[in-house]
Amino acid sequence: MKDSWKFITPGYLKSGAGMSMMVFEYIKELGAKKIYLVIDPNLLRKNYLAKQILLKFEKIGSYVFSDFGTNPTTDQVNNSVKLFKKYNPDAIVAIGGGSAIDLAKATILTAENGGIIEDYLGGKKGTKPFIPFIAIPTTCGTGSEASPYAVIADPKLKKKRGIEDYNFLPRLVILDPELIKSLDNTILAATAIDALAHVCESFVSKKANEITQSSARGILLGLVNNIEKATFDKDSDHIFAMLNAAFSSRLLYPRTGLTIAHALSHPLGAYTNLHHGCAVSFFIPESFRANYPYNKDGFDEVFSLLGFKDSEEFYSWFGNFADRSGIKTYIQSYLEYKDIPVEVIAHDAMESSNIPSNPKPVDESDLVSVVKKSILYWKHK
Numbered sequence: 418m419k420d421s422w423k424f425i426t427p428g429y430l431k432s433g434a435g436m437s438m439m440v441f442e443y444i445k446e447l448g449a450k451k452i453y454l455v456i457d458p459n460l461l462r463k464n465y466l467a468k469q470i471l472l473k474f475e476k477i478g479s480y481v482f483s484d485f486g487t488n489p490t491t492d493q494v495n496n497s498v499k500l501f502k503k504y505n506p507d508a509i510v511a512i513g514g515g516s517a518i519d520l521a522k523a524t525i526l527t528a529e530n531g532g533i534i535e536d537y538l539g540g541k542k543g544t545k546p547f548i549p550f551i552a553i554p555t556t557c558g559t560g561s562e563a564s565p566y567a568v569i570a571d572p573k574l575k576k577k578r579g580i581e582d583y584n585f586l587p588r589l590v591i592l593d594p595e596l597i598k599s600l601d602n603t604i605l606a607a608t609a610i611d612a613l614a615h616v617c618e619s620f621v622s623k624k625a626n627e628i629t630q631s632s633a634r635g636i637l638l639g640l641v642n643n644i645e646k647a648t649f650d651k652d653s654d655h656i657f658a659m660l661n662a663a664f665s666s667r668l669l670y671p672r673t674g675l676t677i678a679h680a681l682s683h684p685l686g687a688y689t690n691l692h693h694g695c696a697v698s699f700f701i702p703e704s705f706r707a708n709y710p711y712n713k714d715g716f717d718e719v720f721s722l723l724g725f726k727d728s729e730e731f732y733s734w735f736g737n738f739a740d741r742s743g744i745k746t747y748i749q750s751y752l753e754y755k756d757i758p759v760e761v762i763a764h765d766a767m768e769s770s771n772i773p774s775n776p777k778p779v780d781e782s783d784l785v786s787v788v789k790k791s792i793l794y795w796k797h798k
């Protein structure tokens with residue numbers, strides 16, 4: 418079998434409880450004096466360690482940007498670009514979930530190469546090298562710190578669009594479970610389910626190969642136990658295992674692509690502003706069911722590695738977990754107050770780069786059917 422793909426990882430990985438403070442040593446090593454810090458505003462309200470880190474950044478005269486929400490928008494990025502250029506930093510640090518890390522990536526790309534973020538979402542490529550970029554994730558799902566992608570919401574087009582740039586890989590990533598403990602159960606669970614989806618979808622993808630699958634097997638083993646313990650016990654070891662799973666699975670899917678669960682989650686997020694992990698959760702049961710006959714062996718192996726005897730046992734656990742963690746209530750509250758434009762979501766999802774890797778060859782009507790079944794699933798749950 419012949420195959421080739423670009424496999425680029427972050428330069429350094431530091432991991433362990435309390436390791437996020439090591440960021441200052443690395444900044445010293447770089448000789449950087451002006452730091453542009455992108456930090457999740459929600460984190461600052463609840464996490465003592467994050468507050469200590471922020472104070473230290475302020476003490477060394479860093480510029481702090483935290484004017485963004487769950488799904489960073491084009492306006493927020495363009496605003497950040499203006500401030501970034503004015504400040505003219507020599508390094509950028511992102512502390513937060515996928516929203517903070519993606520916003521930081523989009524900021525550097527646009528600030529270094531000129532124009533506005535819409536240019537790059539429309540296909541323009543950056544040519545200039547980046548200043549040093551450091552990412553410290555504070556959720557255990559997105560894996561954005563290990564990926565060459567950034568996803569930004571464009572409210573004018575009502576679309577979430579992605580940019581691929583291998584310069585997005587940070588010079589340094591720090592995985593620190595102490596920064597995750599303050600997350601509430603629902604968000605921690607939703608981000609963990611996002612990580613689970615990444616590895617499951619990568620495994621059953623049409624583009625998976627022996628190397629990606631053997632790496633995925635190691636991530637899938639024990640994953641459900643880690644999700645449960647990380648969510649409900651907020652235990653450092655299990656949170657750390659989830660951080661590792663999110664990081665490792667994200668290294669695989671630039672090669673494998675994902676499936677319609679992710680293809681549909683982005684337009685749903687763009688139209689409803691639903692949290693990405695909840696949008697992925699929304700589609701897991703019905704997209705997996707639709708794909709199952711097209712890669713039965715792959716799905717059966719995934720369910721077995723996760724510790725289930727068959728697909729039904731997996732769906733039963735998933736439904737029960739969504740209930741206990743608050744994901745179900747979160748999704749149902751969105752369904753209650755927002756109209757879901759089924760046809761538009763299906764149409765937009767067909768543009769996703771995850772369509773060619775989906776096990777089942779799909780057209781728009783297949784996706785309409787998955788969206789409708791998913792709405793019914795959560796309504797009657």
Ligand SMILES: [Fe+2]
Pocket residue numbers: 559611615679693697
């Ligand atoms: Fe995801």
